[in-house]
Amino acid sequence: MTDNKETQTRLIHAPRNAPQYIQTIQPPLFRASTIIFKTxxxxxxxxxxxxxxxxxxxxxxxxxxxxxxxxxxxxxxxxxxxxxxxxxxxxxxxxxxxxxxxxxxxxxxxxxxxxxxxxxxxxxxxxxxxxxxxxxxxxxxxxxxxxxxxxxxxxxxxxxxxxxxxxxxxxxxxxxxxxxxxxxxxxxxxxxxxxxxxxxxxxxxxxxxxxxxxxxxxxxxxxxxxxxxxxxxxxxxxxxxxxxxxxxxxxxxxxxxxxHMRLRYQQQAQNAQEILTWLKQQPEFMQVLHPADASSPGHCYWKETCLEGQSAGLLSVIFDPKYDLAAIRRFCDGLKLFKLGFSWGGPVSLVMLYDLKPMRVLPNTHLQQGLLVRFCVGLESAQDLIQDIQNALQQIEK
Structure with missing residues (x-):
């Protein structure tokens, strides 16, 4: 039967004869503002x-x-x-x-x-x-x-x-x-x-x-x-x-x-644990913060709550107060693998610096004095990330 509709109409109302659903690993993608009602x-x-x-x-x-x-x-x-x-x-x-x-x-x-x-x-x-x-x-x-x-x-x-x-x-x-x-x-x-x-x-x-x-x-x-x-x-x-x-x-x-979120989460947490062990041995840091570490505030609550010792790939360090903001900025700028940026959870490791004083209302007696840097550990080699931090620490004494 000949379709008498004009070309423009046929382009908009083209027949869809192919089956709409097949079984695939990924589900079909629907893009929609208008959704058509049958009746x-x-x-x-x-x-x-x-x-x-x-x-x-x-x-x-x-x-x-x-x-x-x-x-x-x-x-x-x-x-x-x-x-x-x-x-x-x-x-x-x-x-x-x-x-x-x-x-x-x-x-x-x-x-x-x-x-x-x-x-x-x-x-x-x-x-x-x-x-x-x-x-x-x-x-x-x-x-x-x-x-x-x-x-x-x-x-x-x-x-x-x-x-x-x-x-x-x-x-x-x-x-x-x-x-x-x-x-x-x-x-x-x-x-x-x-x-x-x-x-x-x-x-x-x-x-x-x-x-x-x-x-x-x-x-x-x-x-x-x-x-x-x-x-x-x-x-x-x-x-x-x-x-x-x-x-x-x-x-x-x-x-x-x-x-693959769980695999990434565990790998980043494992990397963070390895870096944590090294960070705690460095004299430039007054305090290393990570819930899975026994010295970190709230560790006992983490231990009773988290399953199988699960923890994310985040850790923070508080620098010795003798290092001023200029020194910490030199440290952050000296990092090559850790990129300066907000957020976490991606493949690339990130770093961000903070001054806690204007951020807090209550006395934080469980925290040491000094400027804080947060590391968001990605999927790179932990040893390469440690070396990156070690290299950047050489910049703070300049």
Whole structure:
């Protein structure tokens, strides 16, 4: 039969005779803004709370739901929402559960951009931001207005491992929602939804998929995972009204990287352990910080929480106070394999320097005085990385 449609129409409505689905190692990639409904019945019988609501690209496609399901299973949760970055996922939690007059508690070693967002909410909407010591449960004193407790395991930059068990217990007793930044553990170091003999669980995890799940230093994405359907629906409504969504192409790249994430995580952790041993012998460093090291703050909590001694590829050093900022900058500039940049989890090792004084609110008596440098260990040879640090140390005396 002759097709009488004009060429332009035939180009848009070309017949697709090839089978749409075959079995492959990687799932098909769906790119979609508009999603076509077969009939009006399919249109009106659906609901946004359906497990897979295929209504518009922002709500999800088979590609984004596939990644969400995999991440929820990995981290021990049930529901997952994806966001364009880890910080976007954090902001989704804050925006969903905090209202005027509410109290939110954060550890003194909180991820800086999260604190900045909360300070913004404090100024604009009257949110009360309270700071606690992650190693001292008694410093967490929630009032009746407390709605949210942020946890980080391990803490940002200084890598203290918190007293997770007792903090969660105290929050539960006060009916305070618990949200864990799980980027360091990546769902591999421990199960945030069942992390003790008492089967304690946080309410939510936030994960910067930019780090270990991506593994390439080239994808920005975040996730929020929960077990409770009511919490998930609250998050989903905010997620939808804010138009939060992710690229199908980026999602497919993370799906492709997940099968070897555990291998990369373990290799980077092994490299970090080897470098840690060497760093502790160097006189330039007053303190070396890594949760798996017995001298590191919170080591006992790491030991009781993390499975099979799992730890990430992050470690920090505090230089002897006799070295000023200029000397530490010369050290960082002298590194060749360690590249100066934020983030972690990719194949290339990274370094960043910090002055802790303006970053902290509480006295940090467990930390030595001096400037801090954080190493994000990649997949290079540990011995080559040690040599790189050794060479750069020669620059600080100039």
């Amino acid at each position: 009006t019945t399919h249109l009106f019988d659906r609901h946004w709370s359906d497990p897979y609501d295929y209504s518009y690209g922002t709500h999800g496609t088979p590609t984004t739901y596939t990644l969400g399901d995999q991440l929820a299973q990995l981290e021990g949760g049930t529901y997952c929402l994806l966001a364009p970055s880890g910080l976007s996922a954090i902001n989704l939690v804050n925006s969903t559960f905090l209202s005027h007059g509410d109290e939110v508690w954060v550890p003194d070693n909180i991820y800086g951009p999260n604190m900045e967002h909360l300070r913004n909410l404090q100024q604009r909407y009257g949110i009360s931001v309270k700071v606690y010591d992650a190693l001292d449960v008694s410093s967490f004193t929630p009032s009746v207005k407390a709605k949210l407790l942020w946890l980080e395991a391990a803490g940002s930059v200084t890598l203290e491992f918190p007293d997770l068990k007792n903090l969660v217990k105290k929050a539960q007793q006060a009916n305070v929602l618990t949200a864990l930044d799980n980027t360091w553990g990546a769902g591999l170091a421990f199960n945030a939804f069942d992390f003790s003999d008492e089967h304690l669980s946080v309410d939510l995890t936030v994960h910067a998929l930019t780090k270990y799940p991506s593994g390439g230093g080239d994808i920005l994405m975040g996730s929020v995972i929960s077990r409770d359907q009511t919490l998930h629906h609250q998050l989903f409504k905010m997620h939808a009204t804010q138009g939060i969504c992710v690229s199908g192409d980026d999602t497919a790249q993370i799906i492709r990287s997940l099968p």
